[in-house]
Amino acid sequence: ETGVTQSPTHLIKTRGQQVTLRCSSQSGHNTVSWYQQALGQGPQFIFQYYREEENGRGNFPPRFSGLQFPNYSSELNVNALELDDSALYLCASSLELAGAGHEQYFGPGTRLTVT
Amino acid sequence: RKEVEQDPGPFNVPEGATVAFNCTYSNSASQSFFWYRQDCRKEPKLLMSVYSSGNEDGRFTAQLNRASQYISLLIRDSKLSDSATYLCVVERGYQLIWGAGTKLIIKP
Numbered sequence: 001e002t003g004v005t006q007s008p009t010h011l012i013k014t015r016g017q018q019v020t021l022r023c024s025s026q027s028g029h030n031t032v033s034w035y036q037q038a039l040g041q042g043p044q045f046i047f048q049y050y051r052e053e054e055n056g057r058g059n060f061p062p063r064f065s066g067l068q069f070p071n072y073s074s075e076l077n078v079n080a081l082e083l084d085d086s087a088l089y090l091c092a093s094s095l096e097l098a099g100a101g102h103e104q105y106f107g108p109g110t111r112l113t114v115t
Numbered sequence: 116r117k118e119v120e121q122d123p124g125p126f127n128v129p130e131g132a133t134v135a136f137n138c139t140y141s142n143s144a145s146q147s148f149f150w151y152r153q154d155c156r157k158e159p160k161l162l163m164s165v166y167s168s169g170n171e172d173g174r175f176t177a178q179l180n181r182a183s184q185y186i187s188l189l190i191r192d193s194k195l196s197d198s199a200t201y202l203c204v205v206e207r208g209y210q211l212i213w214g215a216g217t218k219l220i221i222k223p
Contacts, residue, residue, distance in 0.1 A: 042202055042215045043202075044213070045212070090159070103164060106159050108158050
C-alpha cells in the first residue's frame with residue numbers, strides 16, 4: 001500500500017450540491033495532486049498543492065477548489081455539481097513537485113456520482 | 116492530436132508471451148516519464164520511471180526514444196496477473212499528462 005488515504009470511498013450527490021473530498025498524503029511527502037478520471041480515460045490533472053500553496057492548475061473551472069493543511073493533507077471542493085462531474089477522483093502524493101520528476105503515489109480514490 | 120497517445124488495445128496475449136506497447140508524446144521539452152498500471156476500478160500504481168538510458172525491473176523493460184518522442188514498455192514471460200491497463204505519463208512543467216491507457220489481457 002502507498003500510505004495515501006482518501007475519504008469517502010463513494011459518494012452520491014445531486015446536481016447543484018457541493019462536495020468535499022479528503023486526502024492524507026504519504027508520510028514525508030509535501031506535495032498533493034488531484035486528478036479526475038472518467039471511465040475509459042486517463043486521469044486529468046485538476047491542481048497540485050505544494051507546501052500549502054496551489055502550484056499549478058489544469059483546465060478545470062473555478063468551482064473546483066482545494067486546500068492543503070500544515071500536515072500536508074488536502075481537500076478538494078467542488079461547488080455547483082454537474083452530471084459530468086461524476087468520476088473517480090484521485091489524490092496523489094509525492095516527495096516534491098510532481099513535475100520535477102518525483103514519482104507520485106495514489107490513494108484508492110473517491111467515486112463520485114452526481115444524479 | 117492528444118499530447119500523450121496510446122493504443123487503447125485490448126492486447127490479447129497468451130501467458131508466457133512477450134508483449135510491447137508504445138506511447139507517443141508531443142512536448143519535446145518533457146524530461147520525466149513514467150509507466151503506471153491500473154486494475155479495473157482501482158487507483159493507478161507506479162510500475163516504473165523511464166530513464167534516458169532505458170531501465171529494467173525484472174520482466175519489465177522501459178525505453179525512451181527522444182528523437183522520435185516515444186516511450187515503450189516491454190513485458191517478458193507475461194503472467195495472468197499482468198492483465199491491467201497500462202498508462203503512460205509524461206511530465207509537462209509542473210504537471211503530469213496521462214495517456215488514456217492500453218488494456219492488456221493475458222490468456223491462459
